[in-house]
Amino acid sequence: xxxxxxxxxxxxxxxxxxxxxxxxxxxxxxxxxxxxxxxxxxxxxxxxxxxxxxxxxxxxxxxxxxxxxxxxxxxxxxxxxxxxxxxxxxxxxxxxxxxxxxxxxxxxxxxxxxxxxxxxxxxxxxxxxxxxxxxxxxxxxxxxxxxxxxxxxxxxxxxxxxxxxxxxxxxxxxxxxxxxxxxxxxxxxxxxxxxxxxxxxxxxxxxxxxxxxxxxxxxxxxxxxxxxxxxxxxxxxxx
Numbered sequence: 001x002x003x004x005x006x007x008x009x010x011x012x013x014x015x016x017x018x019x020x021x022x023x024x025x026x027x028x029x030x031x032x033x034x035x036x037x038x039x040x041x042x043x044x045x046x047x048x049x050x051x052x053x054x055x056x057x058x059x060x061x062x063x064x065x066x067x068x069x070x071x072x073x074x075x076x077x078x079x080x081x082x083x084x085x086x087x088x089x090x091x092x093x094x095x096x097x098x099x100x101x102x103x104x105x106x107x108x109x110x111x112x113x114x115x116x117x118x119x120x121x122x123x124x125x126x127x128x129x130x131x132x133x134x135x136x137x138x139x140x141x142x143x144x145x146x147x148x149x150x151x152x153x154x155x156x157x158x159x160x161x162x163x164x165x166x167x168x169x170x171x172x173x174x175x176x177x178x179x180x181x182x183x184x185x186x187x188x189x190x191x192x193x194x195x196x197x198x199x200x201x202x203x204x205x206x207x208x209x210x211x212x213x214x215x216x217x218x219x220x221x222x223x224x225x226x227x228x229x230x231x232x233x234x235x236x237x238x239x
Contacts (some may be wrong), residue, residue, distance in 0.1 A: 014038035016055060024118060026066040028108075029086045032059045039066040039110065043119065047106040048163040065089055065096055065109045122165040129171075139166055146171050153177040157192050161203040197234040 013020050015036040021027045025038035034056035037045075042064050045051050054061050067084040089109075094102040100109040103119060110119060125142040127134040129150050136142040143154040152171040159169060172180055181201060184191045192201040193208045197216055202208040212232045217239040222228040233239040 012036060014041055016041040026068065026111075026114065027084075028064050028066050029084060029089075030054050030059075030061045030064055031086055032057050032061070033086065035085070039108070039114070039118075040122075042066070043103075043106050043108060043122070044163065044165075046108060047103075048165070052107065063091060063096075063102075063107050063109060065100065066111065066114065068099065068111045068114075122167050125166050128167070139169070142166070155180060155192075157201065157203045161207075197232075 013036075014025060017025070017038060017040070019025050019038065021038060025040050027035055028037050028039055028042045029035045032054050034054050037055055041055075045055065046064065052061055053059060065084075065086065089096040089100075091109075094104075096102075096109045099111055101112050101115055102109055103115065125136040125139055127136075127142065127145055127150075129146075129152075132149070134145055134149075136145055139154075139159055143156070143159065146152040146154055150171070152173065153176075154169055154171055155177070158164075162169075170180075170185070180191065182191050190204075192203055193205055194201045195208060195211055195216075198211075200211075202211055217233045217236060218231060219228070219233070219239060222231065
């Protein structure tokens, strides 16, 4: 199937990120017909969160197809076409047409060039510091590279728990890292809460609560008769 474009009025925006569909955020089509989620958001849902459902109706989606239609205003050819729909494709194994390839990690079909230009870059363990561009084998090696070559930190808790692509992981100076741990990044995040008993930080309040509930103690008498909740003690002796 040849690449096509649609008018800006018809293109709309992604229902999740509210960004316009373009050459970076492709429109995706699914069997249920809800085609208002972009390729980046769908990739994040399927590959990072491991959820194989339509974000609109929650229906199961074994596969998703990212179309090559882009808004006419952003197309160099300025050619107007019609939207590709699920019925325009015929899936056979790992193929849906000659222009698309299957991304095994997400179960999504992407245009071949889009895999190279966008998807592979999102998963790349590449240093983003100016003038560097070193590519490492995994996130652990990239973290070590930032520390040794640029004196920058990558947050281990964010690496382990934050649902972002490797290329989206942030780096911090020492002062920025300390602020990140205590308060977050001034983007709505609240930092990583600390257990005062263990002096260990956890990814979020939920993880801290699970730790306190599992490894420390509460008084069931106070909870029942004095309406005192979420007061913890280090060990049984303290309790």
